[in-house]
Amino acid sequence: MYFLVQKLQDALLRISIPLDSNLKPEKCRRFILPQWQLLHLNETVTNTAEPDTEPCIDGWVYDRSYFPSTIITEWDLVCESQSLKSVVQTLFMTGSLLGSLIYSLLSDRFGRKVVYQWCLLQLGIVDTAAAFAPTFLIYCILRFWAGLNFHFLHSVGVVLMMSSYSIGQMFLGGLAFAIRSWHTLHLAMSVPLLVLLLPSRKLVESFRWLIVTNQLEKGVKELRRVAHINGKKNAEETLTIEFVKSTIQKELDAVQVKPSIFQLFHALNVIRCLFSFHFRFSYGVSLYGLILNLQHLGSNIFLFQVLFGAIMLTARLVSLWTLNYMGRRTNQILFSFLAGVSILVNTFLPQEMQTLHVSLATLGVGSVSAAGTGCTLHQIELLPTVFRSTLGGIVTGFQRTGAMLAPLLMTFLGYSLHLPWIIYGVIILFSGLVILPLPETRNQPLVNTLQDVENNTKYSRKVKQEDTSTKVTQF
Numbered sequence: 001m002y003f004l005v006q007k008l009q010d011a012l013l014r015i016s017i018p019l020d021s022n023l024k025p026e027k028c029r030r031f032i033l034p035q036w037q038l039l040h041l042n043e044t045v046t047n048t049a050e051p052d053t054e055p056c057i058d059g060w061v062y063d064r065s066y067f068p069s070t071i072i073t074e075w076d077l078v079c080e081s082q083s084l085k086s087v088v089q090t091l092f093m094t095g096s097l098l099g100s101l102i103y104s105l106l107s108d109r110f111g112r113k114v115v116y117q118w119c120l121l122q123l124g125i126v127d128t129a130a131a132f133a134p135t136f137l138i139y140c141i142l143r144f145w146a147g148l149n150f151h152f153l154h155s156v157g158v159v160l161m162m163s164s165y166s167i168g169q170m171f172l173g174g175l176a177f178a179i180r181s182w183h184t185l186h187l188a189m190s191v192p193l194l195v196l197l198l199p200s201r202k203l204v205e206s207f208r209w210l211i212v213t214n215q216l217e218k219g220v221k222e223l224r225r226v227a228h229i230n231g232k233k234n235a236e237e238t239l240t241i242e243f244v245k246s247t248i249q250k251e252l253d254a255v256q257v258k259p260s261i262f263q264l265f266h267a268l269n270v271i272r273c274l275f276s277f278h279f280r281f282s283y284g285v286s287l288y289g290l291i292l293n294l295q296h297l298g299s300n301i302f303l304f305q306v307l308f309g310a311i312m313l314t315a316r317l318v319s320l321w322t323l324n325y326m327g328r329r330t331n332q333i334l335f336s337f338l339a340g341v342s343i344l345v346n347t348f349l350p351q352e353m354q355t356l357h358v359s360l361a362t363l364g365v366g367s368v369s370a371a372g373t374g375c376t377l378h379q380i381e382l383l384p385t386v387f388r389s390t391l392g393g394i395v396t397g398f399q400r401t402g403a404m405l406a407p408l409l410m411t412f413l414g415y416s417l418h419l420p421w422i423i424y425g426v427i428i429l430f431s432g433l434v435i436l437p438l439p440e441t442r443n444q445p446l447v448n449t450l451q452d453v454e455n456n457t458k459y460s461r462k463v464k465q466e467d468t469s470t471k472v473t474q475f
Contacts, residue, residue, distance in 0.1 A: 279431045287403070
């Protein structure tokens with residue numbers, strides 16, 4: 001019985017669907033009229049004359065063996081609408097780009113904690129609503145809105161989140177394997193964001209931000225909370241306002257006059273620090289170009305998701321070690337070179353060498369992640385506290401621009417199967433050159449004001465191991 005049904009399906013395909021250049025049924029066109037004569041011709045004979053065909057106007061039949069429901073099957077994002085898949089990813093990254101600019105300014109004005117909670121609330125609501133989006137347009141709007149809030153949640157606790165981000169990626173692979181419906185999967189990922197609102201009330205506001213915004217009493221209170229959490233029993237007696245004032249008098253004097261954002265353009269060292277935008281842009285293009293296109297690396301995307309998460313976690317831990325012993329600049333240059341070479345070599349390998357393909361892909365993702373970890377820490381140490389969030393938002397905005405363009409580069413597959421991957425590899429390979437003019441910050445004190453940046457012209461490119469008094473940024 002099964003054999004008979006299969007023969008009938010094959011016959012129906014033959015008279016209804018033309019063959020492409022690979023002698024496989026066309027995915028986007030059909031015969032205008034049934035071609036009965038093809039039932040009696042040899043299988044290698046094709047009839048793809050344009051006048052006899054038309055676009056598929058009655059819908060498509062999808063392979064649902066992996067996922068019973070996706071946004072592609074929900075809104076038929078195939079054929080002429082195939083590029084809309086990249087549009088969704090690009091809109092999310094565009095939202096992240098705008099969010100990095102908007103919320104960085106707001107966090108410098110109102111503090112990190114309030115803005116963090118506001119972004120968390122919005123992201124939980126709009127991402128949950130996206131699971132019930134009735135149309136593709138509404139879904140795109142909600143994903144753009146989610147992107148607006150995503151960036152700040154990621155950047156405000158970036159050092160703590162570097163490892164947990166990779167763990168979450170591994171968890172996502174297992175979750176997607178267990179939950180195949182995109183609606184349910186979306187809910188499973190977004191509802192926990194609302195739950196996080198409760199513990200977020202216990203977050204401590206940035207002590208340095210409170211100091212540079214002349215909120216000394218509140219800053220001391222928050223500092224005592226941190227000391228108590230860390231087990232310092234005598235924090236109430238030792239951390240007095242007078243003690244803090246004497247310790248940070250230089251910072252207090254510097255913030256008596258509110259600095260203007262336009263002063264940044266008079267700070268030569270800050271402008272030089274902003275050169276790292278190219279590295280962040282390259283990092284965004286290469287990382288998201290790889291992790292958003294797992295389907296091009298093999299058939300088991302669940303395995304790749306977990307594997308990439310594991311290698312990113314390992315790479316970030318290795319990167320933290322190299323940051324201490326090799327410095328910030330060397331870390332970024334080394335791993336960006338490894339990433340570029342592995343991506344380019346992988347691009348031109350024969351498809352039959354699947355094991356080597358997977359190995360080089362994981363090496364590329366791991367190296368990009370390690371370089372990004374070094375860049376993140378380097379950026380924090382280069383920028384003054386008074387404008388760190390604003391400047392960080394601008395620099396990270398370039399990363400989001402790269403992430404926004406990454407999915408769009410896959411449209412070049414229509415011209416060359418290798419072109420997108422060549423771009424991903426070349427751009428990260430040469431990005432390390434941009435790091436060369438930047439100062440090394442390992443074992444250097446953090447800069448808090450624009451004046452600190454101007455005065456700190458003696459940033460050493462070589463680590464001064466003998467100067468133990470400045471070992472305050474070892475990480």
